[in-house]
Amino acid sequence: MTDFAAIKAMFHLPEGMIYLDGNSLGALPKAAGDAVANTVTDQWGEMLITGWNKAGWMAMPMQIGDRIGKLIGAEPGHVVVGDTLSVKVYQALAAGLDMRPDRKVILSDSGNFPTDLYMAEGLIRALDKGHELRVVPPGEVAQAIDKDVAVLMLTEVDYRTGRRHDMPDLTRRAHAAGAVTLWDLAHSAGALPVDLAAAKADFAVGCTYKYLNGGPGAPAFIYVAPRHAGQISTVLSGWQGHEAPFAFDLDYRPNAGAERLRVGTPPILQMAALSAALDIWDKVDMWDLRRRSMALSDMFIAGIEAACPMLRLASPRDAQARGSQVSFAFDEGYAAMQALIARGVIGDFRAPDIMRFGITPLYIDEGDVQGAIDIIADVMTNRLWDRPEYKIRAAVT
């Protein structure tokens, strides 16, 4: 059994704050400070350039990739860390389109995080081959998969509502229609059990600064299935993905496997923080986490619905159909969230009317949930956002 009280003690949490925004930026693991300081002082400062070998910097994108891989059911050696999620979406999407040259449709949904759609638009403009980004409502994805679809690109858990797609089922349907799948796990990795290998996913990407607690601007990750790794094209063909990066050949030859998805020099300080954050996951059973996430979320929904009839649940009521966040719709949600933040309950707002609360069981417990319910009830019942002292500037992202 995962000891969640012990896990919570591994995080630094600000005094007087109930932090329900770990789905946007995870809390600080106490060990991250020393890990980063050590990397700066003892590695950069003392080893200088030799740190690439002596401190193992060069191997970190694959080593950390494997640690993330364990949390998302990836085969060893097939998750690579680096860049931003946007860049990784582009990289996977380009490889996916290249696998289906006779098809022109990227199918996605309106619940996808906008940058995934933007990167698809940019790639389509660059390729200039008549590709089409087809965006349908989340509930119509299954029916929209047809023989024209080259890549089905979805975020498993909707960033606004927390609605969760059925990854194995949609992957199976995509494959039956001859399409390649690209899953964005931004709100899945560290939030719930994912089994990419069992789902037979083709590509996946994700970020590490949300539920994985890697810190602000922590690098992204990309997964490619072993059956594709040696064949995929690498549109972002940087030197770190070269078969022999230090031969400094003038011609590009991709690494034999998934490591070809490396691009440029990796961010060592960010990876030091991320590595410390991943140590915590060694002590967590993902199914324990999921059960606790669902129980805390159900408790939160019940408490809010009982106390705040003006809030309308915007997340699925069935816990199995959600990720690890709960959202409520409210016309004055932006102002109300500002007042909540001023009162120490940190959630966030997503246009047009979504008040979003992340449930991160590594450092949120029943006491936090009850405390949040009590404050939200006070703020909503008394319309505190109408009072001038609560009109602070809201947090972003």
Added chain:
Amino acid sequence: MTDFAAIKAMFHLPEGMIYLDGNSLGALPKAAGDAVANTVTDQWGEMLITGWNKAGWMAMPMQIGDRIGKLIGAEPGHVVVGDTLSVKVYQALAAGLDMRPDRKVILSDSGNFPTDLYMAEGLIRALDKGHELRVVPPGEVAQAIDKDVAVLMLTEVDYRTGRRHDMPDLTRRAHAAGAVTLWDLAHSAGALPVDLAAAKADFAVGCTYKYLNGGPGAPAFIYVAPRHAGQISTVLSGWQGHEAPFAFDLDYRPNAGAERLRVGTPPILQMAALSAALDIWDKVDMWDLRRRSMALSDMFIAGIEAACPMLRLASPRDAQARGSQVSFAFDEGYAAMQALIARGVIGDFRAPDIMRFGITPLYIDEGDVQGAIDIIADVMTNRLWDRPEYKIRAAVT
């Protein structure tokens, strides 16, 4: 006058090491440790998601960009920090090709850093429109500029030899032929005076972990001339370059200016280190630095040539024609460099036979240069690399 002794005291330098590899990874500014620790503990730890506004994280890519811009003669608001140099090359190159749709040639030289060529290859493969990467010897670039050239892509200072291109002249020639220019400043920014505006450069990119001392994996930068900024296409159209990133619109609309070159969430811990490193540059006059770089390099060349006749100068003898490094060719250079590293003189090796020494006047002085000469003379004269105790594993990059 720049007080170089005071500047040197701002760096941590390992005991017993003469570090001539600042052209690969710059030394640690003493202030960087506290800056990063503060960002981790006081910002990430205490502000959590509100750090994006409260700590100014969101503004850092443009603010730090302007600080770098001052060192390379860029107009304010036209240098953007983020991603890796490889990704920034791709981004600039795609925008440049898009500006010349009727031309099919990317002209570069064999002295370019390989990843620039690899990224061009990847872009050409993706576009699949018959573009050609034409690679000529460095001395033949001027003659090779013709009406077929869409983009002239060059690294100003050759990473192996230190040979420096004439940026204003080649830019003028490129423009006369109707081509767009992309300058890689990896070995220029912080190494010598650069004046992008005066040279009328179109695009520039560079990294910040070499002469700018931003730390391992520090982010890259990209410059676009003001006359192009509002028109260029953004193939990597991520949400941070959107006109209104927090509107979360489904459609991409680029930011009105150079900020459209932002892509994904920026690496805050790396930027904290970089920002501390840039504080040092406020106290440095770039022309003082250049004079000192040339004097120290000339001293190094004279000393080595006097003591080590087996080493052949691989850098231009004329200091004006060099960047801020000195290279020697030697058949057994790899083994000899291993022995040098074992003796505390850190340079690096670049295939096939280049022994490379960076001259970084912020923290290298006459005593270091003389000390290095003495040790190199001992190692070379006595062929220390033949002795088993000197066969250590070499540093990379």
